[in-house]
Amino acid sequence: xxxxxxxxxxxxxxxxxxxxxxxxxxxxxxxxxxxxxxxxxxxxxxxxxxxxxxxxxxxxxxxxxxxxxxxxxxxxxxxxxxxxxxxxxxxxxxxxxxxxxxxxxxxxxxxxxxxxxxxxxxxxxxxxxxxxxxxxxxxxxxxxxxxxxxxxxxxxxxxxxxxxxxxxxxxxxxxxxxxxxxxxxxxxxxxxxxxxxxxxxxxxxxxxxxxxxxxxxxxxxxxxxxxxxxxxxxxxxxxxxxxxxxxxxxxxxxxxxxxxxxxxxxxxxxxxxxxxxxxxxxxxxxxxxxxxxxxxxxxxxxxxxxxxxxxxxxxxxxxxxxxxxxxxxxxxxxxxxxxxxxxxxxxxxxxxxxxxxxxxxxxxxxxxxxxxxxxxxxxxxxxxxxxxxxxxxxxxxxxxxxxxxxxxxxxxxxxxxxxxxxxxxxxxxxxxxxxxxxxxxxxxxxxxxxxxxxxxxxxxxxxxxxxxxxxxxx
Amino acid sequence: xxxxxxxxxxxxxxxxxxxxxxxxxxxxxxxxxxxxxxxxxxxxxxxxxxxxxxxxxxxxxxxxxxxxxxxxxxxxxxxxxxxxxxxxxxxxxxxxxxxxxxxxxxxxxxxxxxxxxxxxxxxxxxxxxxxxxxxxxxxxxxxxxxxxxxxxxxxxxxxxxxxxxxxxxxxxxxxxxxxxxxxxxxxxxxxxxxxxxxxxxxxxxxxxxxxxxxxxxxxxxxxxxxxxxxxxxxxxxxxxxxxxxxxxxxxxxxxxxxxxxxxxxxxxxxxxxxxxxxxxxxxxxxxxxxxxxxxxxxxxxxxxxxxxxxxxxxxxxxxxxxxxxxxxxxxxxxxxxxxxxxxxxxxxxxxxxxxxxxxxxxxxxxxxxxxxxxxxxxxxxxxxxxxxxxxxxxxxxxxxxxxxxxxxxxxxxxxxxxxxxxxxxxxxxxxxxxxxxxxxxxxxxxxxxx
Numbered sequence: 001x002x003x004x005x006x007x008x009x010x011x012x013x014x015x016x017x018x019x020x021x022x023x024x025x026x027x028x029x030x031x032x033x034x035x036x037x038x039x040x041x042x043x044x045x046x047x048x049x050x051x052x053x054x055x056x057x058x059x060x061x062x063x064x065x066x067x068x069x070x071x072x073x074x075x076x077x078x079x080x081x082x083x084x085x086x087x088x089x090x091x092x093x094x095x096x097x098x099x100x101x102x103x104x105x106x107x108x109x110x111x112x113x114x115x116x117x118x119x120x121x122x123x124x125x126x127x128x129x130x131x132x133x134x135x136x137x138x139x140x141x142x143x144x145x146x147x148x149x150x151x152x153x154x155x156x157x158x159x160x161x162x163x164x165x166x167x168x169x170x171x172x173x174x175x176x177x178x179x180x181x182x183x184x185x186x187x188x189x190x191x192x193x194x195x196x197x198x199x200x201x202x203x204x205x206x207x208x209x210x211x212x213x214x215x216x217x218x219x220x221x222x223x224x225x226x227x228x229x230x231x232x233x234x235x236x237x238x239x240x241x242x243x244x245x246x247x248x249x250x251x252x253x254x255x256x257x258x259x260x261x262x263x264x265x266x267x268x269x270x271x272x273x274x275x276x277x278x279x280x281x282x283x284x285x286x287x288x289x290x291x292x293x294x295x296x297x298x299x300x301x302x303x304x305x306x307x308x309x310x311x312x313x314x315x316x317x318x319x320x321x322x323x324x325x326x327x328x329x330x331x332x333x334x335x336x337x338x339x340x341x342x343x344x345x346x347x348x349x350x351x352x353x354x355x356x357x358x359x360x361x362x363x364x365x366x367x368x369x370x371x372x373x374x375x376x377x378x379x380x381x382x383x384x385x386x387x388x389x390x391x392x393x394x395x396x397x398x399x400x401x402x403x404x405x406x407x408x409x410x411x412x413x414x415x416x417x418x419x420x421x422x423x424x425x426x427x428x429x430x431x432x433x434x435x436x437x438x439x440x441x442x443x444x445x446x447x448x449x450x451x452x453x454x455x456x457x458x459x460x461x462x463x464x465x466x467x468x469x470x471x472x473x474x
Numbered sequence: 475x476x477x478x479x480x481x482x483x484x485x486x487x488x489x490x491x492x493x494x495x496x497x498x499x500x501x502x503x504x505x506x507x508x509x510x511x512x513x514x515x516x517x518x519x520x521x522x523x524x525x526x527x528x529x530x531x532x533x534x535x536x537x538x539x540x541x542x543x544x545x546x547x548x549x550x551x552x553x554x555x556x557x558x559x560x561x562x563x564x565x566x567x568x569x570x571x572x573x574x575x576x577x578x579x580x581x582x583x584x585x586x587x588x589x590x591x592x593x594x595x596x597x598x599x600x601x602x603x604x605x606x607x608x609x610x611x612x613x614x615x616x617x618x619x620x621x622x623x624x625x626x627x628x629x630x631x632x633x634x635x636x637x638x639x640x641x642x643x644x645x646x647x648x649x650x651x652x653x654x655x656x657x658x659x660x661x662x663x664x665x666x667x668x669x670x671x672x673x674x675x676x677x678x679x680x681x682x683x684x685x686x687x688x689x690x691x692x693x694x695x696x697x698x699x700x701x702x703x704x705x706x707x708x709x710x711x712x713x714x715x716x717x718x719x720x721x722x723x724x725x726x727x728x729x730x731x732x733x734x735x736x737x738x739x740x741x742x743x744x745x746x747x748x749x750x751x752x753x754x755x756x757x758x759x760x761x762x763x764x765x766x767x768x769x770x771x772x773x774x775x776x777x778x779x780x781x782x783x784x785x786x787x788x789x790x791x792x793x794x795x796x797x798x799x800x801x802x803x804x805x806x807x808x809x810x811x812x813x814x815x816x817x818x819x820x821x822x823x824x825x826x827x828x829x830x831x832x833x834x835x836x837x838x839x840x841x842x843x844x845x846x847x848x849x850x851x852x853x854x855x856x857x858x859x860x861x862x863x864x865x866x867x868x869x870x871x872x873x874x875x876x877x878x879x880x881x882x883x884x885x886x887x888x889x890x891x892x893x894x895x896x897x898x899x900x901x902x903x904x905x906x907x908x909x910x911x912x913x914x915x916x917x918x919x920x921x922x923x924x
Contacts, residue, residue: 057855058563059809060556063543080521080545099593156731192858199859205875242700242921273618332508353521398881400865402853472883472921
């Protein structure tokens with residue numbers, strides 16, 4: 001008997017679940033829902049930690065669950081469960097219907113059944129057998145931490161790896177029926193250096209999506225040298241003096257500022273809340289004309305890439321800002337319903353227990369025409385931010401970011417390293433001050449936490465110059 | 475399956491796989507939450523979750539672990555198998571054992587477990603709260619971040635040596651974060667969070683009032699000149715700083731080389747003799763209290779700083795063994811067992827004659843900065859280096875007047891901060907993360923307008 005002919009009373013991964021999914025959606029529509037969406041996942045994750053010269057933690061995990069979302073007009077009810085039986089899923093639909101207080105089911109939406117299955121997982125089923133084994137990961141991590149042991153000032157060495165394999169099924173009452181397998185791998189190195197009263201730290205993280213062999217190709221020597229050099233440069237650094245000054249932000253993870261300070265304000269969830277200053281600025285100038293910014297989910301292997309979003313839509317390349325003009329918002333299904341901005345394939349969630357929301361994917365400022373040296377040479381007294389730490393954005397758009405590795409710029413040259421710097425500002429004030437973009441665009445992986453949990457993203461930019469920004473220090 | 479049945483199932487499957495030593499921690503929860511937008515329901519959520527973390531010891535006494543949400547018979551077997559495979563990579567240099575206290579009696583507070591009020595009631599309460607907050611001041615235009623939730627959960631620890639502990643609890647939370655706008659001024663935002671064992675225990679009116687007062691108090695704002703200032707930390711902000719640097723008292727962090735303390739730091743003077751700090755997970759005001767930790771060790775009150783000196787570290791089973799002491803009830807179950815504080819209590823000790831008691835935030839008339847809330851902790855704290863640079867919400871008090879500070883950061887070093895405490899006010903306040911009085915610190919750097 002073909003698997004598609006099996007009538008199952010439970011979701012079975014790797015089989016056709018069309019009849020069961022349709023039955024559940026029909027049930028929800030029949031009870032009066034405007035829209036029914038089912039997201040089901042099966043995960044197989046593992047992580048490994050190496051400290052000094054030993055593996056100190058190996059943590060496999062696996063799980064499965066479903067998130068059911070019902071829309072009635074512009075409000076939605078979301079129920080998550082670990083029960084993937086027909087009974088469990090129908091009970092979740094009933095619960096969502098009840099929460100939304102849907103009693104008038106006379107005005108009934110039409111459900112014409114699910115479309116032809118879009119199976120993005122077919123070429124990916126072998127990935128689980130192609131990813132490195134725990135043994136292989138452990139050996140490489142130990143070699144990595146060993147190569148961090150370059151002098152006696154390094155007092156702590158860590159290497160960490162994690163792999164998330166997520167199999168998803170998405171079905172909804174507009175006919176969407178898709179399944180996919182996602183693979184994310186990330187590896188990071190951290191050191192702490194110490195000498196008498198001086199302390200510094202260094203860290204770098206690397207990540208990929210959909211590339212089972214990527215960890216094997218990772219150049220751990222180069223990464224270790226980079227982390228070591230960063231920690232040594234900062235070990236004896238003085239604290240930076242606070243002030244208003246021009247800064248050059250390095251490429252790769254420097255893009256975290258655009259992501260946090262501007263990118264989030266271009267998500268439709270912010271329009272829904274009325275918390276973005278850009279709400280009514282479509283086709284207006286919001287940034288310097290040198291700035292073009294993009295959010296996309298299609299760069300092969302990038303940490304924020306995906307074949308299909310968590311609402312069953314293929315991701316698009318969205319030009320958010322073109323030559324300083326706001327062109328588009330990042331939108332999901334609820335965002336389109338509530339704000340009118342078309343979906344962009346950006347409906348994302350950490351797992352089944354979160355409803356999808358409009359979230360960034362690979363977000364970056366496009367490259368310009370200048371060299372890194374052009375930017376630095378244009379500043380007589382300022383700060384070069386080589387490596388950024390984390391940051392945050394307040395409810396009114398103010399941001400604050402830690403500079404992990406910074407150097408003073410004097411008369412167009414990099415001089416002494418400085419620590420303790422933070423960059424403080426507001427997106428709508430800083431965006432017009434990005435006056436020069438370099439020609440060295442690069443992306444860096446990261447994790448973004450927001451309304452629908454923590455999702456993989458990349459941030460990125462070329463080197464950029466901000467004409468003036470508040471630098472916090474001591 | 476209930477927790478007893480799960481324990482029996484694990485025991486049976488472990489016997490089948492010839493795994494003689496195992497333990498597990500599990501949690502089972504049902505959560506309900508609502509959000510509103512200008513009187514309309516926005517999102518209503520319900521979730522049923524189950525998480526099982528299972529450890530097994532192999533014949534070499536090395537530990538392997540697996541976490542799963544699949545608590546079916548086959549899921550448990552798979553988890554045991556995976557944990558057994560992972561045990562081949564167990565840490566040979568730091569052996570983990572059962573907590574020697576895992577069968578000791580535990581102090582179970584009056585559970586105060588409430589019944590669910592249901593989504594409709596949650597929605598009605600939150601709608602009314604939003605309306606009241608919007609009506610409290612003409613400048614409050616929206617409540618962009620709001621939510622009311624109730625959770626019902628059970629936590630379990632059991633091991634193959636016969637230890638079995640479980641407790642059930644309920645908890646509810648209300649948060650209201652308002653946004654105020656005035657012509658030709660930047661929008662200002664602030665809010666309030668209240669917890670209770672159930673929705674009926676939450677002081678909703680006080681949450682509305684706090685959110686409104688805080689938001690309105692920031693309407694009249696100005697930038698602050700970059701300089702060093704006398705600072706008064708609110709109870710909430712001081713607890714935030716102490717929690718951010720709790721690695722100073724954390725034996726796991728010390729062993730990992732990421733703490734400012736070392737094995738010999740017990741007795742080290744960190745602060746004025748007037749400062750006492752405790753960790754007291756069972757404190758009656760701690761809504762989230764748990765009678766045992768991830769290894770089954772009973773939770774207890776522990777003095778961390780006594781009269782300005784480090785008195786104790788917090789421990790798991792393995793760190794306690796290495797430090798030749800007993801576990802303190804602060805472990806989190808994992809392949810590498812984590813250690814973290816529960817509920818910080820800050821007090822003024824009896825040795826307080828060196829304090830400047832004239833520094834009282836309600837009466838002091840000279841210039842000082844009041845830090846109400848610290849933000850971006852994950853980005854601005856370098857616990858292993860002792861430094862911080864954090865944005866904050868607060869006011870500049872000058873000549874008897876107060877004005878909200880527009881956008882600024884406070885920066886410094888935790889050891890400098892603790893050594894420069896000049897007053898600890900007498901009255902303590904309960905917050906969501908602990909209890910503390912207002913704390914005054916001299917000469918901390920603030921970056922604002924240059």
